[in-house]
Amino acid sequence: MSFSPPINDTGDREGVIILEGKYQNRNIYVANPYPENGVGYCTYEVRVNGEIIPDEVHGKAFEIDLKQFKFKTGEKVVIEIKHKNGCAPKVLNPAGLKPKPTFNIESINLDSTGVLTWKTSNESGALDYIVQQFKWNKWVDVGQIAGIGNPQIHDYLFKVQLISGNNKFRVIQRNYEGKIKKSVSVTLESEIPKLTFVYNKRTKEVVFSLPTQFEVHDVYGRLMKRGYGDVVSVSNLEKAEYYLSYDNTTDICNLK
Known part of the structure; x- marks a missing residue:
């Protein structure tokens, strides 16, 4: 307007x-x-x-x-x-x-290489599809791709990062008023080994055994860091305990 x-x-x-x-x-x-x-x-x-x-x-x-x-x-x-x-x-x-989410999911699949595919119909306007992964006891946004926005059949593909153990994904669309429409979820049990981490006090870095998406929260639940990689610099964080979410788990990380 x-x-x-x-x-x-x-x-x-x-x-x-x-x-x-x-x-x-x-x-x-x-x-x-x-x-x-x-x-x-x-x-x-x-x-x-x-x-x-x-x-x-x-x-x-x-x-x-x-x-x-x-x-x-x-x-x-x-x-x-x-x-x-x-x-x-x-x-x-x-x-x-403004467009509202009206899509129908014809099919949604996830293969062992992390390729997520979905087929839709009945789109009534161009809205982004947001790819979400369930981990750390919540749905986490892990990617985004533009929707085509007309009622015909459309095929979409997105490469996701698998975690160890159970993997669960879905796609959603949000309208301009914040309301969402969700697809059904798709699951896959991966053969990726469970990740570990160590805290290097000398370099003030958290080092993961493999690259992973991560989040660091303080004890009050405030987000301090978020990203992807195998090394996280924590030199700017105070010496305290933090909740470290990575791979498919959340652990306590003591930076004292």
Whole structure:
């Protein structure tokens, strides 16, 4: 949503709010206050893709009915809400033209080399797929790939880092309001040996037996470090106990 600069040669008809996006089978709802002079209402004209809508916009609230245009899902929509000087209508659902997660998972697979593949249908807009792995008693984001965003069948592939023991993965999409849609999870038992670590007091480094994704939290649960590798510099951390999450486990690491 964007606001135009004032247009000074149109008297009190100065502003325009522009919403751009893709049709998501939803209408747009607008709160429409009184102008400064108290005469009439703030909005005086609404256009959809350049066409003036026949709907009544002279009220405290109104609905922009997009169904009447017979748009296809994902079709581009530009809405112009023109309003008087000194006031501005409020779009009540500004994410109404933003894509929402609607994908269906046709299949999802994980092989022993760490290649995660999934097949989808029914996407209604381009949203990123976030690859998540279940470890450390939570779902952890481990990758991201752009979704294509139309209803056809699509194939995706992402290389993940396997851990020792049980591996569980899924993909999710988040919409612009923070809501998520999740796939089913897929699991694999790997033959990777269980990782270990040592703390080198001289170099102030934590050294893992193999490269791994890791997180370091203090005793209050605050995240201090996060990354991937086989060596973690902890020279900037105070001498204390920390929770070290790596591979498929969380251990106490004493930096005293």
